[in-house]
Amino acid sequence: VSSHEPRGDGGEPSGYGEDTDARDRAEISRLADEVLPALAARLGASGLGELEVRGAGWRVRLRRQPSPAEGSTGTTPARAASHPPGASRHGGEHAHEDEGLAHSPAVGYFGPRADLAVGLPVRAGDGLGHVEVLGLRQEVLARVDGIVGHVFVEPGQAVEYGQELIRVDSLGRHDASGSDEDGSAGGDGR
Amino acid sequence: MFSRVLIANRGEIAVRVVRACRQLGISPVVAHSEVDRGTRAVALADEAVCIGPAEARRSYLSAASIISAALVSGCDAIHPGYGFLSEDDTFADLTRAHGLTFIGPPPEVLERFASKAGTRELLARHGLPTIAGSHGMLRDDEHALSEAERIGYPVLIKPSAGGGGKGMRLVRTPRELQQALTVCRSEARAAFGDDSLYLERWLEDNRHVEVQVVVDRYGNGVHVGERDCSVQRRHQKLVEEAPSPAIDDDTRAALAEAAVRAVAAAGYENLGTLEFLVDREGRAFFIELNARIQVEHPVTEMLSGIDLVAEQIRIAAGEPLGYTQADVRLRGHAIEFRINAEDVAHDFRPQAGPVEVFLPPGGPGVRMDTHLFSGYEVPPYYDSLLGKVIVWGPDRQSAIARARGALGELVVEGLTTNLPFHRALLSDPTFLEGAFTTGLLDRRGAAAFLAAAAEA
Numbered sequence: 078v079s080s081h082e083p084r085g086d087g088g089e090p091s092g093y094g095e096d097t098d099a100r101d102r103a104e105i106s107r108l109a110d111e112v113l114p115a116l117a118a119r120l121g122a123s124g125l126g127e128l129e130v131r132g133a134g135w136r137v138r139l140r141r142q143p144s145p146a147e148g149s150t151g152t153t154p155a156r157a158a159s160h161p162p163g164a165s166r167h168g169g170e171h172a173h174e175d176e177g178l179a180h181s182p183a184v185g186y187f188g189p190r191a192d193l194a195v196g197l198p199v200r201a202g203d204g205l206g207h208v209e210v211l212g213l214r215q216e217v218l219a220r221v222d223g224i225v226g227h228v229f230v231e232p233g234q235a236v237e238y239g240q241e242l243i244r245v246d247s248l249g250r251h252d253a254s255g256s257d258e259d260g261s262a263g264g265d266g267r
Numbered sequence: 268m269f270s271r272v273l274i275a276n277r278g279e280i281a282v283r284v285v286r287a288c289r290q291l292g293i294s295p296v297v298a299h300s301e302v303d304r305g306t307r308a309v310a311l312a313d314e315a316v317c318i319g320p321a322e323a324r325r326s327y328l329s330a331a332s333i334i335s336a337a338l339v340s341g342c343d344a345i346h347p348g349y350g351f352l353s354e355d356d357t358f359a360d361l362t363r364a365h366g367l368t369f370i371g372p373p374p375e376v377l378e379r380f381a382s383k384a385g386t387r388e389l390l391a392r393h394g395l396p397t398i399a400g401s402h403g404m405l406r407d408d409e410h411a412l413s414e415a416e417r418i419g420y421p422v423l424i425k426p427s428a429g430g431g432g433k434g435m436r437l438v439r440t441p442r443e444l445q446q447a448l449t450v451c452r453s454e455a456r457a458a459f460g461d462d463s464l465y466l467e468r469w470l471e472d473n474r475h476v477e478v479q480v481v482v483d484r485y486g487n488g489v490h491v492g493e494r495d496c497s498v499q500r501r502h503q504k505l506v507e508e509a510p511s512p513a514i515d516d517d518t519r520a521a522l523a524e525a526a527v528r529a530v531a532a533a534g535y536e537n538l539g540t541l542e543f544l545v546d547r548e549g550r551a552f553f554i555e556l557n558a559r560i561q562v563e564h565p566v567t568e569m570l571s572g573i574d575l576v577a578e579q580i581r582i583a584a585g586e587p588l589g590y591t592q593a594d595v596r597l598r599g600h601a602i603e604f605r606i607n608a609e610d611v612a613h614d615f616r617p618q619a620g621p622v623e624v625f626l627p628p629g630g631p632g633v634r635m636d637t638h639l640f641s642g643y644e645v646p647p648y649y650d651s652l653l654g655k656v657i658v659w660g661p662d663r664q665s666a667i668a669r670a671r672g673a674l675g676e677l678v679v680e681g682l683t684t685n686l687p688f689h690r691a692l693l694s695d696p697t698f699l700e701g702a703f704t705t706g707l708l709d710r711r712g713a714a715a716f717l718a719a720a721a722e723a
Contacts, residue, residue, distance in 0.1 A: 235339035
């Protein structure tokens with residue numbers, strides 16, 4: 078069984094005119110209903126880490142396992158393909174959540190990076206800390222550029238899978254490198 | 268005794284284990300996947316820990332996540348339920364390495380009984396009549412053909428791992444065998460991650476009869492009678508009952524006594540089920556041992572009054588059995604009906620979605636083990652078992668009468684279930700006679716079976 082992110086790297090509509098909107102939506106829903114389950118099954122069987130398919134005006138990329146910090150953004154197992162419509166919506170609950178939230182990738186003990194503090198500027202993909210699972214560390218990554226707005230857990234605290242650990246407030250523009258002055262504005266970056 | 272137990276399973280069995288913990292004064296903690304947050308077991312537990320996403324490989328099958336969950340929640344033991352990691356000796360070993368107790372046989376016992384072919388040979392040495400089968404796993408097609416020739420057709424191809432009918436095929440000729448091997452291997456690999464297969468002699472018109480045993484760490488063992496699980500569809504059990512209508516009292520007693528004697532002598536420990544095939548003449552042949560609590564355990568509980576899950580926990584904690592065979596009294600007749608989210612009219616296709624209304628049956632001699640409630644949404648990720656209706660009566664006829672009442676009362680709206688099948692079964696002459704065999708339903712075809720019942 079493979080997992081993929083239902084909304085990540087999804088359809089990329091060819092045109093943006095108003096009259097193409099409905100057509101795009103139909104195409105996206107066709108991709109979601111037909112192409113994605115087939116690809117997920119293929120990915121599961123292949124043992125590959127990532128699979129990308131392009132068609133006229135669209136591109137779909139599937140990754141086997143979401144990066145740790147994205148662990149709870151929803152999974153759609155291949156099995157869902159064999160079930161009636163309506164049943165395949167599970168697991169997508171977090172899809173509309175605040176993108177800046179870093180969730181726990183596993184059940185274990187949380188350890189922040191040494192300099193983690195509210196106001197710390199970070200880039201998407203930066204390590205924010207880790208969750209220790211039976212002695213092995215699983216990284217917690219920032220998902221957006223921004224500044225650390227809130228840390229919900231204490232160092233050494235037991236956390237469960239999917240638990241909200243840290244909120245990174247996006248700077249609006251993807252330009253965190255300019256904010257060298259320690260961003261004391263806290264969570265007001267947006 | 269344990270003070271806190273992590274339940275690493277879901278659905279009705281997680282609820283069942285919560286109840287056993289309460290009975291023993293143990294605090295239950297439920298490990299659940301992300302989609303199972305709103306389940307009944309989570310609501311009933313003292314604490315719940317999310318261990319991973321819906322995908323079982325990363326939650327209910329993730330040994331590291333489960334053990335980590337037990338450690339962070341302060342548990343001293345893990346109950347694996349059935350399926351998932353319940354018979355995984357590596358998981359049991361890892362559990363112990365982290366200072367926790369696996370509720371089931373100890374890892375070295377699980378390992379000794381891990382191979383089905385090896386278990387057959389071991390228990391044959393301890394006096395059990397066993398079914399003829401291949402020596403060890405099939406190396407290749409050629410080996411399979413020569414072993415089948417030696418055993419004699421028809422033969423059943425079976426995967427070494429797992430159950431539930433996946434990777435299993437009945438073949439009657441060398442040609443059929445060759446064709447089926449590839450399919451079985453790929454089915455077994457997909458379902459269990461292990462494609463090793465073995466062969467077993469197939470008995471025509473066989474009955475499936477299994478003996479429940481309980482053995483403590485000190486070698487004290489009792490049997491708690493047998494169960495008949497002959498109502499099957501594609502090797503999946505649908506209805507189980509006890510006592511078995513297939514065997515007489517003398518055969519029953521001899522079989523159960525031989526079973527418990529053999530496993531105790533072979534060093535087995537904790538709860539176990541020995542499965543037998545019974546041929547037309549009433550002769551029983553051992554096929555395999557299940558080293559876990561089974562779906563159909565309530566049938567035995569109804570007859571004996573013994574809480575088998577509590578026994579399993581007690582024995583894992585090192586307590587002695589505390590009673591003898593003479594103390595085990597089996598009364599009356601019990602039948603269990605597995606209520607599955609399956610569309611009988613469309614080849615038993617699995618269903619998922621919201622349960623709008625759920626009303627369980629009740630009354631004397633009626634029990635329902637389930638995790639359902641009105642408003643619960645059945646996720647598409649796991650097996651289709653919604654619960655079990657178990658009825659008891661002083662004899663088979665009164666149990667069947669109670670079953671008619673109970674299945675008539677049960678309401679599950681919003682989701683298609685296999686209730687029509689069970690209602691049809693209760694008017695089927697072969698079932699009413701107690702003469703169902705394991706291949707009967709597949710031979711007749713489910714559609715023809717339902718149509719015949721509708722006319723009756």
